[in-house]
Amino acid sequence: GAVVSQHPSWVICKSGTSVKIECRSLDFQATTMFWYRQFPKQSLMLMATSNEGSKATYEQGVEKDKFLINHASLTLSTLTVTSAHPEDSSFYICSASEGARLTGRADTQYFGPGTRLTVL
Amino acid sequence: AQSVTQLGSHVSVSEGALVLLRCNYSSSVPPYLFWYVQYPNQGLQLLLKYTTGATLVKGINGFEAEFKKSETSFHLTKPSAHMSDAAEYFCAARKQGQNFVFGPGTRLSVLP
Numbered sequence: 001g002a003v004v005s006q007h008p009s010w011v012i013c014k015s016g017t018s019v020k021i022e023c024r025s026l027d028f029q030a031t032t033m034f035w036y037r038q039f040p041k042q043s044l045m046l047m048a049t050s051n052e053g054s055k056a057t058y059e060q061g062v063e064k065d066k067f068l069i070n071h072a073s074l075t076l077s078t079l080t081v082t083s084a085h086p087e088d089s090s091f092y093i094c095s096a097s098e099g100a101r102l103t104g105r106a107d108t109q110y111f112g113p114g115t116r117l118t119v120l
Numbered sequence: 121a122q123s124v125t126q127l128g129s130h131v132s133v134s135e136g137a138l139v140l141l142r143c144n145y146s147s148s149v150p151p152y153l154f155w156y157v158q159y160p161n162q163g164l165q166l167l168l169k170y171t172t173g174a175t176l177v178k179g180i181n182g183f184e185a186e187f188k189k190s191e192t193s194f195h196l197t198k199p200s201a202h203m204s205d206a207a208e209y210f211c212a213a214r215k216q217g218q219n220f221v222f223g224p225g226t227r228l229s230v231l232p
Contacts, residue, residue: 004163006163034219034220041227042224042225043210043222043223043224043225044164044210044222046219046220049219091161093163093164095163095164107152107169107171107214107216108154108166108169109154109220110166111156111163111164111165111166112163113162113163114161114162114163116161
């Protein structure tokens with residue numbers, strides 16, 4: 001249980017285009033989803049937190065107009081990188097947290113497999 | 121602000137040897153603690169977590185960790201390393217109602 005998927009697993013795009021990454025919780029309802037960015041050989045950097053039906057909360061230094069996050073349902077969140085540039089190339093990872101406490105999983109984040117974005 | 125430190129960015133062990141990965145947190149109130157493993161080009165997989173109760177927590181793949189409040193530590197151990205254990209390991213802490221804080225990670229190499 002507690003499986004999170006991401007699509008696509010990798011994407012190559014031209015500079016100036018927009019790219020959408022999907023994050024889905026497959027077997028639980030994710031009241032909160034998180035988006036991270038990871039540079040090579042580094043830890044995860046939290047970009048934003050989104051709660052279903054609400055606007056995302058962005059971390060300091062993350063451009064909300066560039067990284068659009070939508071959490072329209074309890075199983076799906078999307079991250080759109082708008083007008084991508086080569087410096088946006090990175091590994092993007094989403095995670096999801098279940099709100100219900102009955103399963104004992106409310107305090108844990110479950111991670112997707114990540115999306116490798118390369119901007120040419 | 122809460123922080124998580126992992127002593128040793130790179131740890132090498134021989135196959136069959138004990139694995140010890142260190143994690144310390146800074147918090148006056150013990151947070152929830154987690155260990156995740158990341159294989160190349162993949163997301164993070166939960167190994168184990170401590171929230172309350174028994175301080176020795178057993179996880180998947182033969183790993184376990186012990187919460188020691190007096191030492192503000194949550195070190196990860198495995199009695200006998202396997203080649204498949206080679207990966208990046210992240211310790212994370214979370215106080216109730218707050219976001220996760222991740223350590224910098226420790227890369228584990230297993231030598232034949």
